[in-house]
Amino acid sequence: MFIKDYIKDIASALKSLATGMKMTGYYFTHHKEIITEQYPDNRDTLVLAERFKGEVVMPHDDNNEHACTGCTSCELACPNGSIKIITKFDVDAETGKRKKAIDTWIYHLDLCTMCGLCVEACPTNAIKMAPTFEHSVFDRNKLVKKLNEDGSKVRAGVE
Amino acid sequence: MWSFSEIAKNIDLWLNGLVGSTWALVLEMVIAGVAVIGLFAALGLVLVIMERKVAAWIQIRLGPNRVGPKGMFQSMADTVKLLVKEGMTPDGADRLLFNVAPFIAMIVAMLLMAPIAFAKDFQLWDMNIGVLYITAVSSLSVIGILMAGWASNNKYSLLGAMRSGAQIVSYELSGGLAILAVVVLTGSISLTDIIKAQENGWWIFKGHIPVIVAFIIYIIAVTAETNRAPFDLAEAESELTAGFHTEYSGMKFALFFLAEYINVFIVCAIGATLFFGGWMPLHIGNWHAFNHIMDYIPSSVWFFGKTFFLIFLIMWFRWTFPRLRIDQLLNLEWKYLLPISMINLLLVTLIAILGWHF
Amino acid sequence: MYRETEIIKDAPQFGEPGFGDLVINVGPQHPATHGVLHLIITLNGETIKDIKPNLGYIHRSIEKMCESLTYRQFIYVTSRMDYLSAHINNHACALVVEKGLQVEVPERAQVIRVLFDELTRIASHELWWGAMAMDLGAFTPFFHSFRERETINVIMEETCGARLTMNYYVPGGVMWDLHPDFQKRVKEFLALYKKKIHEYDELVTGNIIFQNRMKGIGYISAEDVISYGCTGPVARGSGVHSDVRKVSPYSIYNKLDFDEVLETGGDSFARYVVRIKEMHQSIKIIEQLIDNIPEGDFQAKTKAVLKLPKGEYYQSVETARGELGVYIVSEGGTTPYRIKFRSPGFSNLSALNHMIKGGKIGDLIAAMGTLDLVIPDIDR
Numbered sequence: 001m002f003i004k005d006y007i008k009d010i011a012s013a014l015k016s017l018a019t020g021m022k023m024t025g026y027y028f029t030h031h032k033e034i035i036t037e038q039y040p041d042n043r044d045t046l047v048l049a050e051r052f053k054g055e056v057v058m059p060h061d062d063n064n065e066h067a068c069t070g071c072t073s074c075e076l077a078c079p080n081g082s083i084k085i086i087t088k089f090d091v092d093a094e095t096g097k098r099k100k101a102i103d104t105w106i107y108h109l110d111l112c113t114m115c116g117l118c119v120e121a122c123p124t125n126a127i128k129m130a131p132t133f134e135h136s137v138f139d140r141n142k143l144v145k146k147l148n149e150d151g152s153k154v155r156a157g158v159e
Numbered sequence: 160m161w162s163f164s165e166i167a168k169n170i171d172l173w174l175n176g177l178v179g180s181t182w183a184l185v186l187e188m189v190i191a192g193v194a195v196i197g198l199f200a201a202l203g204l205v206l207v208i209m210e211r212k213v214a215a216w217i218q219i220r221l222g223p224n225r226v227g228p229k230g231m232f233q234s235m236a237d238t239v240k241l242l243v244k245e246g247m248t249p250d251g252a253d254r255l256l257f258n259v260a261p262f263i264a265m266i267v268a269m270l271l272m273a274p275i276a277f278a279k280d281f282q283l284w285d286m287n288i289g290v291l292y293i294t295a296v297s298s299l300s301v302i303g304i305l306m307a308g309w310a311s312n313n314k315y316s317l318l319g320a321m322r323s324g325a326q327i328v329s330y331e332l333s334g335g336l337a338i339l340a341v342v343v344l345t346g347s348i349s350l351t352d353i354i355k356a357q358e359n360g361w362w363i364f365k366g367h368i369p370v371i372v373a374f375i376i377y378i379i380a381v382t383a384e385t386n387r388a389p390f391d392l393a394e395a396e397s398e399l400t401a402g403f404h405t406e407y408s409g410m411k412f413a414l415f416f417l418a419e420y421i422n423v424f425i426v427c428a429i430g431a432t433l434f435f436g437g438w439m440p441l442h443i444g445n446w447h448a449f450n451h452i453m454d455y456i457p458s459s460v461w462f463f464g465k466t467f468f469l470i471f472l473i474m475w476f477r478w479t480f481p482r483l484r485i486d487q488l489l490n491l492e493w494k495y496l497l498p499i500s501m502i503n504l505l506l507v508t509l510i511a512i513l514g515w516h517f
Numbered sequence: 518m519y520r521e522t523e524i525i526k527d528a529p530q531f532g533e534p535g536f537g538d539l540v541i542n543v544g545p546q547h548p549a550t551h552g553v554l555h556l557i558i559t560l561n562g563e564t565i566k567d568i569k570p571n572l573g574y575i576h577r578s579i580e581k582m583c584e585s586l587t588y589r590q591f592i593y594v595t596s597r598m599d600y601l602s603a604h605i606n607n608h609a610c611a612l613v614v615e616k617g618l619q620v621e622v623p624e625r626a627q628v629i630r631v632l633f634d635e636l637t638r639i640a641s642h643e644l645w646w647g648a649m650a651m652d653l654g655a656f657t658p659f660f661h662s663f664r665e666r667e668t669i670n671v672i673m674e675e676t677c678g679a680r681l682t683m684n685y686y687v688p689g690g691v692m693w694d695l696h697p698d699f700q701k702r703v704k705e706f707l708a709l710y711k712k713k714i715h716e717y718d719e720l721v722t723g724n725i726i727f728q729n730r731m732k733g734i735g736y737i738s739a740e741d742v743i744s745y746g747c748t749g750p751v752a753r754g755s756g757v758h759s760d761v762r763k764v765s766p767y768s769i770y771n772k773l774d775f776d777e778v779l780e781t782g783g784d785s786f787a788r789y790v791v792r793i794k795e796m797h798q799s800i801k802i803i804e805q806l807i808d809n810i811p812e813g814d815f816q817a818k819t820k821a822v823l824k825l826p827k828g829e830y831y832q833s834v835e836t837a838r839g840e841l842g843v844y845i846v847s848e849g850g851t852t853p854y855r856i857k858f859r860s861p862g863f864s865n866l867s868a869l870n871h872m873i874k875g876g877k878i879g880d881l882i883a884a885m886g887t888l889d890l891v892i893p894d895i896d897r
Contacts, residue, residue: 010495013725017480023719024217024479024657035664036221049671051696053678079590115593115684120692129678218660314541318563318878388654389726397549397652398878479720481727482654484879485563 052131053114056083056107058147059128065155066148068126070102077121082111090153102148109135110143124158163459164280191283195272199421206420207234209467210474217478238413246409249312256310261407261414264303268421270296274350275428278438278459282351289350290342293429294335297384300422301327304386304393307415308403319402322485323393327384329492334380336500340373340507341433350432357436360443369506374434376500381426382473383488385419389480390488397482427469431462435469438462537561545574549652549882552892554866556881563877568870576896583856588614588688588823591853595843596682598860599894601641602836604633607686609843612767613832614688617825617847623814626690627769632703632806633673633685634834635799639710640669641837641889642796649789649886650721653730658721665713668706675702688823690816703807707800717793731786735872735884738783745871746864749839750795751888754788756781761835775802788887824851838862838889862894 027033039046048054060066070087088103119129127147137143170190174183208223208231215222223230248257274289276282286292301324308320342348344365345356356362362370383390394402404415431437438458442450483491529535544555553574559567579598583591592610596603608630615622643666647659670680676696677683685692696702721727737747742755752759760777762770778794780787825847833842839861846855865888873881 010499016723016725016728019719020479020721020724021475023716024475027219028213028216028475031216033219034216034221035219035667038221038224049675049678049696051676051678051693052674077589079586079593113593113682114679116678116692117590117593117684120687214656218657219664220660314539318539318560322563391654395654395879397654398882400548478657480655481650481721481724481730482879483726484730484877486877487726487729 048131048133050131051129052133053116053129054132055109055114055130055135056112056118056127056147057130058105058126060149060152061155063155064149064152066126066152067124067155067158068102068105068148069124069154069158070100071123073121073123074118074127077117079115079117080111080113082108082113083118084108101154105147107145107147108143109145110140126158163278167281195269195283198272199269199417202424203417203420204234204238206424206470207237207416209470210420210477213471213474214478217475241410241413244409246411247406249406251312252406253310253312256306257406258411260303260307260310261411261418262303263306264300264418265414265421267296267300267303268418268425270299271422271425275425276350276354276432276437277462278457281438281459285349285351287349290338290348290353290433294331294338297422297426298327298331300384300418303418304403307407308393311403311406313406315399315401315405316403319393319395319399319405322395323386323403325485326386326390326392326488329489330380330383330390330496333376333492333496333500334384336497336504337373337377337380338429338433340370340500340504343504343507343511344370346511350437354432354437354439357439358442359445361434361436361439361441363434367510369503369510370434372499372503373507374430376496376503377430377434378469378472379491379496381430382476383492385422385426385473387419387423387473388477389482391477391482392485392488395482423470423473424466427473428462428466430469431465435465436461437465538566543881544571549885550892551648551890554890554892554895556869558878558881560878565873565876565878565881568873568881570866570869572896574896575893577893579897580856580858584853587851588825588853591856592686592688593682593684595858596684597893598858598897599836599838599841599862599891600681601644601891602637602838603682604630604637604685605834605836606841607684608634608768609832609834609836609841611686611688612834613830613843613845614823614825616832617828617830617845618688618819618823620689620817620819622690622768622817624769624811625813626815626817628806628810629691629695629815630686631768631770631773632803632810633677633683635802636669636672636703638799638837639796640666640673642792642799643669645792645837645886645889646717646721649883649889650727652882652886653727655721655727658717661713661716661720665706665710668702668709672699672702672706675699687816689819690814692816694815695810700807700810703803707804707807710800722789722793728786730879730883731784731789731887732782733784733786734876734880735785735788735887736783737868737872741868741871742783745868747839747868748861748864749835749837750778750788750791751839751865751868753778754780754791754887755783759840761833761840765833767832767834773802773805785884785887792889822851824849825853833859836861838891838894839865858897860894860897862888862890862892866890866895 058066058068070085072085075083075085084106085102086104086106087100089098090101091098114129116129119127135143171183171187174186178186211233212222223233226232226236248254271293273284274282274286274292304323305320308316308323341353341362344362345353347353363374386393394404399405404412407415438461440450440453440456440458440461442453539560541558541560542555543558544550545553550556555571555574557569557571558565579594582594586594592607595606595610598606643662647662650658673683674680676693676699677685737755739755739757742752742757748759756779758764758777758779761767763777775798778791778798780791825845827847827849830845830847831842833840840859841861842859844857844859845853848854869885869888872884
């Protein structure tokens with residue numbers, strides 16, 4: 001019957017609207033469900049995943065030594081050309097042999113897409129991804145970084 | 160006891176003693192005008208922050224929380240931003256209509272403020288045709304929107320304005336019929352009389368199911384009339400970018416924005432007056448002790464409490480429902496709301512004639 | 518007040534066909550196109566007479582870029598095509614390289630890949646659900662869907678080190694092993710998802726306004742789906758059996774127990790239901806695998822420099838949007854000679870005009886929402 005269907009339509013429509021309103025009403029009254037994170041305020045408690053790919057860093061130990069031999073695997077693996085390694089030849093004091101070493105390890109953070117292929121390619125685990133993300137600076141030149149520290153040398157035994 | 164009507168009376172007496180009665184009237188008009196504009200500004204600030212907080216809590220967010228304590232000055236900061244922004248008039252727009260439109264929208268909202276009783280014996284203009292005045296003036300608000308849409312020289316604006324025209328014209332009918340239900344029960348179109356008639360209980364409780372139906376229809380119709388979601392087709396952000404006010408910026412945009420909120424406030428105030436007894440405290444029949452306790456709460460608190468409850472209801476709608484399509488919107492009005500409200504009016508008339516209401 | 522431009526001068530006069538038509542540019546910047554899609558639509562009043570998609574605003578020539586990158590490097594670029602199913606894009610590329618090299622991928626790596634594929638699919642559908650509801654004017658679902666999506670993103674971040682463009686798959690397996698917390702996190706997500714899934718129906722699916730906006734709108738028949746080349750939920754909404762995971766199974770999908778979701782409605786609502794049910798199927802796959810991750814290597818041994826033998830290689834996978842095909846022509850060098858992607862979004866978009874002609878503007882927005890367009894996937 002037409003009238004019956006008409007009323008049934010209205011009733012089911014109102015019911016469906018009321019279900020939605022009940023749900024939003026629940027969230028309006030239950031503030032413990034709020035999931036907002038207030039970023040600059042929670043900086044101290046912010047825990048980033050340890051694998052987060054934020055930027056490439058080169059860990060140095062206490063003796064200012066790193067594990068980079070200057071093999072340029074990372075430079076070849078990088079799809080964007082954001083790594084440039086300038087090598088030099090050190091002369092070993094004892095044997096007098098010439099040995100390849102890095103002079104400057106240049107990292108273009110402004111070109112990097114954080115794909116992690118350089119870390120994957122490195123045979124000596126000299127570089128890794130650091131979980132940092134606050135990279136914004138006012139001068140673009142600051143994004144070009146030198147990763148090996150001044151006076152650092154390759155750790156003994158790393159070939 | 161401290162009340163709005165006492166203050167108004169004292170000011171009236173003081174002015175009449177100070178200057179002649181003619182000048183006193185002029186001064187009182189100026190004071191009333193300033194008070195209305197002040198109320199507008201205050202309402203705009205309060206309602207915007209309220210909307211944002213309601214939206215945030217429903218959407219499991221915190222909402223504005225940086226400017227001032229708990230973000231309460233956020234809307235003030237927004238107003239300052241809008242004030243200093245450039246109000247652009249696009250090339251090819253009808254300059255006169257384009258610039259006048261936001262003021263028309265605003266003035267219509269202001270005019271509607273006149274017959275509303277904010278507290279006991281506290282009213283700008285106690286006219287005997289209050290309900291008629293409201294229904295007549297509220298129809299004017301579409302002109303501002305149509306003007307803005309046409310004058311912008313933008314196709315999105317034009318579409319939004321045309322949608323708005325169709326929408327407001329049709330929803331006025333069922334809104335008016337829903338109001339008539341209360342008018343029939345009271346037997347008067349003066350808002351004062353309608354409030355007085357609810358001394359022993361609000362119409363929504365006294366009038367059986369037909370008044371509840373009328374209230375639901377009223378709330379739906381006014382949501383549509385004020386262009387609020389789920390009936391915000393004139394703006395329809397995901398379809399028409401911003402609808403009729405696409406080309407507006409700065410304070411001209413802010414006036415439209417403000418007019419929307421003021422309109423929401425006014426329709427809710429009228430709804431509260433008609434169905435919830437305006438400033439009338441919650442009275443139940445002959446329970447004199449209970450009624451007496453309720454009288455201790457000031458009448459303005461009752462009025463604003465009821466109004467803000469209805470405003471919250473409309474905001475709740477907005478943040479829950481998706482938008483209707485234009486043909487569905489008109490279907491809803493002409494195939495559902497209008498026939499129902501007509502039959503409902505018939506039932507209410509029957510109840511009124513037979514005296515079945517409490 | 519209209520200025521006399523060429524368009525106005527050439528406009529049809531009263532009585533001529535096309536009089537009163539309104540040509541509107543929806544996009545490249547428009548809230549409903551979710552990116553830089555440009556639609557030139559011809560309107561008569563509110564009724565849509567014609568839609569012409571105008572592409573290329575975010576064309577980055579990814580295919581050409583891939584030709585200058587080695588077989589290890591080019592995978593990461595494909596994350597940027599359909600960024601919402603980055604893992605699945607990478608999977609397609611990894612598979613085609615493995616096919617060329619004839620590398621046997623360890624069982625563990627395959628399970629990990631399928632797990633991440635399905636998590637990605639859920640994450641993508643979550644975002645689609647919220648964004649589509651927002652197209653229809655309901656803002657709240659967006660935030661609610663992001664609550665669940667965030668949990669998936671945390672899982673991704675923990676294991677892959679990124680949230681959107683992960684680059685976790687390498688030829689021969691995955692880059693690193695799973696994070697120790699992975700299983701715990703996934704179970705937490707499953708629990709949260711099951712607790713909240715009823716809200717999707719309450720808030721959107723059951724809503725009368727939503728159903729009226731969706732049902733019978735944007736209809737496309739099974740024949741038209743095939744002739745337009747639509748795949749994914751768009752095809753399955755019209756009842757076309759097209760899930761690549763079932764039609765030509767890759768990885769370990771033939772060993773898994775899940776259903777291909779088929780609806781016969783062909784309208785926007787059918788496409789909506791397909792995606793919602795697909796999320797349930799993905800959950801089913803994850804539940805099967807999460808406790809049965811085999812031990813072993815996560816990566817097969819491959820040479821330092823990969824060289825595909827001369828020949829042509831093709832692999833298609835089912836992304837969250839449909840069938841993604843990767844076609845590689847190799848001349849035997851370290852980089853592909855030619856690479857071509859068959860992206861699902863492009864074909865699905867081509868059916869838009871057919872679906873919507875004669876509908877209202879609101880229908881266009883709603884149907885475009887159910888196509889789930891990702892513009893970089895269309896333009897590449």
